[in-house]
Amino acid sequence: MIDAVTKKLAFSHLWVAFGAFLLACFMGEYQVLERSGFIPAIESSAVYFASVSTHGVLMAFVLTTFFIMGFGYVVATTSLKQRIWNPQWAWAGFGISLFGTVLAAIPLLTGKASVLYTFYPPIIGHWMFYFGATLLIVGSWLWCVIMIMMMREWKQANPGAPVPLAMFATVGNALLWLWTSAGVALEVLFQLIPMALGWMDTLDPGLARTLFAWTLHPIVYFWLIPAYIAFYVFVPKQAGGYLFSDEIARAAFVVLIVFALPIGFHHLYMDPEQAKGWKLLHGVGTFVVSLPTFITGFTVIASLEIAGRLRGGKGLFGWIGSLPWRNPMVLSVILALLMLILGGFGGLVNASYAMNAMIHNTAWVPGHFHLIFAGTTVIMYFAIAYYLWPIMADKPLFSKDLALVQLWTWFIGMTILTTPWHVLGLLGQPRRISGVEYNSLLTLAWDPYELAMIFGGLVMLGSACLFVYNLAMTHRSQEVFEGEIEYAEPIHPVTDLPEYLNDFTLWNKVIAGLMAVSFGVPILQFFFMKTFGSSAWGF
Amino acid sequence: MHIDPLEKKWAYATVGIAGLFVGIILIDALFHGINAPSNVETIDSASLHLSEEFDEDNLGVQLDENGNITIRMVAGRYGFYPKHITVPADTSLTFRWVSMDVLHGVHMPMTNMSTMIVPGYVAQVTTTLPKPGEYPLLCDEYCGIGHDHMWSNVSVVAKEHWTALAISTSKGRQDND
Numbered sequence: 236m237i238d239a240v241t242k243k244l245a246f247s248h249l250w251v252a253f254g255a256f257l258l259a260c261f262m263g264e265y266q267v268l269e270r271s272g273f274i275p276a277i278e279s280s281a282v283y284f285a286s287v288s289t290h291g292v293l294m295a296f297v298l299t300t301f302f303i304m305g306f307g308y309v310v311a312t313t314s315l316k317q318r319i320w321n322p323q324w325a326w327a328g329f330g331i332s333l334f335g336t337v338l339a340a341i342p343l344l345t346g347k348a349s350v351l352y353t354f355y356p357p358i359i360g361h362w363m364f365y366f367g368a369t370l371l372i373v374g375s376w377l378w379c380v381i382m383i384m385m386m387r388e389w390k391q392a393n394p395g396a397p398v399p400l401a402m403f404a405t406v407g408n409a410l411l412w413l414w415t416s417a418g419v420a421l422e423v424l425f426q427l428i429p430m431a432l433g434w435m436d437t438l439d440p441g442l443a444r445t446l447f448a449w450t451l452h453p454i455v456y457f458w459l460i461p462a463y464i465a466f467y468v469f470v471p472k473q474a475g476g477y478l479f480s481d482e483i484a485r486a487a488f489v490v491l492i493v494f495a496l497p498i499g500f501h502h503l504y505m506d507p508e509q510a511k512g513w514k515l516l517h518g519v520g521t522f523v524v525s526l527p528t529f530i531t532g533f534t535v536i537a538s539l540e541i542a543g544r545l546r547g548g549k550g551l552f553g554w555i556g557s558l559p560w561r562n563p564m565v566l567s568v569i570l571a572l573l574m575l576i577l578g579g580f581g582g583l584v585n586a587s588y589a590m591n592a593m594i595h596n597t598a599w600v601p602g603h604f605h606l607i608f609a610g611t612t613v614i615m616y617f618a619i620a621y622y623l624w625p626i627m628a629d630k631p632l633f634s635k636d637l638a639l640v641q642l643w644t645w646f647i648g649m650t651i652l653t654t655p656w657h658v659l660g661l662l663g664q665p666r667r668i669s670g671v672e673y674n675s676l677l678t679l680a681w682d683p684y685e686l687a688m689i690f691g692g693l694v695m696l697g698s699a700c701l702f703v704y705n706l707a708m709t710h711r712s713q714e715v716f717e718g719e720i721e722y723a724e725p726i727h728p729v730t731d732l733p734e735y736l737n738d739f740t741l742w743n744k745v746i747a748g749l750m751a752v753s754f755g756v757p758i759l760q761f762f763f764m765k766t767f768g769s770s771a772w773g774f
Numbered sequence: 775m776h777i778d779p780l781e782k783k784w785a786y787a788t789v790g791i792a793g794l795f796v797g798i799i800l801i802d803a804l805f806h807g808i809n810a811p812s813n814v815e816t817i818d819s820a821s822l823h824l825s826e827e828f829d830e831d832n833l834g835v836q837l838d839e840n841g842n843i844t845i846r847m848v849a850g851r852y853g854f855y856p857k858h859i860t861v862p863a864d865t866s867l868t869f870r871w872v873s874m875d876v877l878h879g880v881h882m883p884m885t886n887m888s889t890m891i892v893p894g895y896v897a898q899v900t901t902t903l904p905k906p907g908e909y910p911l912l913c914d915e916y917c918g919i920g921h922d923h924m925w926s927n928v929s930v931v932a933k934e935h936w937t938a939l940a941i942s943t944s945k946g947r948q949d950n951d
């Protein structure tokens with residue numbers, strides 16, 4: 236049973252997340268239409284960049300942060316069987332984050348903060364935007380504290396026992412987020428807000444980019460970890476089997492969290508302000524952080540195989556056919572893995588800096604991250620929502636068939652959207668353009684791909700509407716549903732767990748050490764070097 | 775703690791794969807000098823016109839006594855200046871880029887001539903362009919509402935052809951049109 240406080244908290248967070256998501260999907264479709272130039276009546280760079288800035292902020296900051304918080308509360312109370320530590324704090328966190336979102340939305344929607352979600356100075360938007368974004372993050376810090384406190388309470392009540400895997404990973408993610416958000420927080424507090432308010436005349440864009448790179452890589456793992464949690468703790472059970480290994484799952488989460496942080500310079504491969512040695516160091520770390528993803532792929536597929544065979548599947552691949560493809564969670568994980576494999580190849584290209592030079596900041600990049608983020612990650616958000624909704628609403632899902640159609644169309648739409656997007660990148664199209672103005676023959680080759688993207692986006696938009704419709708209609712059902720959240724059992728029960736796989740104290744220190752090594756000198760150099768600040772520019 | 779033998783094998787295999795990639799990158803970097811473009815060099819973007827190097831007269835393609843070619847370019851909303859340059863194919867070229875205002879990026883499609891141009895810093899890229907032809911230079915980082923209009927042109931001509939061109943134009947300066 237999920238208690239009433241948790242239900243209310245979770246629904247509030249998740250509805251903000253999915254409301255933002257739906258709105259942003261409409262903007263996404265408008266964007267592919269506008270940038271194609273096929274409809275002259277809607278051409279407007281100013282509206283376009285206001286839209287992309289809002290779409291990016293809603294998807295990358297609002298959908299994710301609210302989803303992760305809401306899901307975290309459910310995981311904490313159901314896996315630990317504990318009440319929420321300090322629900323007032325949880326509501327305060329929700330309120331602060333929501334207020335921040337509204338505050339940021341005002342300048343975004345009125346075109347006063349068209350600085351994109353990465354806000355690279357010295358272009359400066361309205362101060363309200365930076366304030367709002369900061370509050371959104373501050374609210375989420377309260378969530379981090381609650382997650383950490385709940386795990387601590389549980390450990391005191393159950394000395395020596397292994398913390399449930401789902402909670403272990405959630406607390407790891409909270410810790411990751413505290414470390415991750417510190418970089419951008421420093422940038423916003425010491426550079427962007429003082430500049431936007433006119434208290435400071437110049438800032439160093441090189442330092443700003445370095446601080447943002449601190450955040451930019453691990454933030455994607457912050458978004459991804461809920462998907463991985465579902466892979467490990469929901470999927471095996473939903474497929475009708477067992478988790479292949481609980482201990483390895485923990486190890487994978489630990490490596491993911493520790494090594495996600497000190498590698499952000501792969502976003503600066505093409506930047507002048509950091510030396511090549513530091514880029515090389517972060518580049519090597521980038522390959523280390525690919526290891527837990529390989530391990531996760533293995534464990535998930537192994538767990539699925541166990542389930543398939545338990546259900547009577549035979550032969551080398553026969554077990555795949557006997558999986559319950561009509562279970563939304565199982566279908567989602569299969570589609571998520573497919574997109575992860577496709578996206579993984581792209582990621583390999585990005586991570587290898589000799590190849591990266593060819594596609595850096597081209598259309599390839601949004602193509603890649605829509606596939607991995609809007610694809611792999613978000614499809615698991617859908618799966619989690621379909622799983623939680625009936626249990627939390629005590630009503631059956633409005634339509635399971637619709638859910639399956641929705642998941643398939645998201646996947647198909649994503650393929651149609653992102654394949655041409657990658658090709659456009661290889662054909663040299665830069666990212667973040669509102670139209671094609673270049674007087675070059677090269678651009679003639681771009682048109683058919685833009686057309687395909689419009690179609691793919693339309694399929695995804697329809698899919699997004701189906702998703703929200705299904706959840707909303709579930710609330711209106713008259714039937715009663717009773718169910719509980721079921722966490723997958725490992726094949727081998729966890730017995731003698733070393734403390735380093737049951738606690739983050741040690742890892743916190745390791746992160747501090749790695750961050751000092753990988754970011755210490757690169758940040759301090761700006762204070763020792765003779766640098767020249769930039770004054771603020773509009774857009 | 776329990777680790778399945780199969781899982782252990784897979785773990786070794788993945789470490790091997792990642793190790794292979796890291797090995798290739800390290801060998802390239804340490805022995806073949808293939809690195810991400812980097813030279814931490816600062817400059818005052820607000821007074822480029824007063825700097826000797828990026829003074830208007832000094833921009834464009836220059837051939838020095840030792841036969842090295844350096845191309846100095848200024849990025850500013852919305853263009854790369856000089857707007858058109860002519861360079862030889864199959865020759866090592868050193869591009870030095872500075873911004874006079876905000877963050878820009880520059881990419882020559884189908885080539886690896888790519889770098890971010892961060893105000894306050896000089897971005898330097900050394901590369902060779904194998905194929906002669908007309909190429910655009912496109913801004914690939916959002917730099918304001920006019921970002922889509924930010925581009926200029928490069929003609930890459932056969933090496934033999936270019937030498938004649940370089941000699942016929944006065945020292946360093948080339949078609950600043």
Ligand code: HEM
Pocket residue numbers: 259260261262263264266267287290291292294295298351352353601605608609613652666667668691692693695696
């Ligand atoms: C209906 C489906 C969608 C369409 C058609 C769409 C389309 C677009 C387009 C055209 C851009 C501009 C990219 C550029 O030129 O650089 C963009 C940016 C972006 N999209 Fe989407 N999108 C969709 C869904 C999503 C989803 C589900 C997510 C993530 C959860 C997402 C995350 C982002 C982000 C973070 C950016 C900002 C990129 C930047 O600032 O460079 N999008 N999207």
Ligand SMILES: [Cu+2]
Pocket residue numbers: 451452453455499501502
């Ligand atoms: Cu990254």
Ligand SMILES: [Cu+2]
Pocket residue numbers: 878879913914915916917918920921922924
């Ligand atoms: Cu630009």
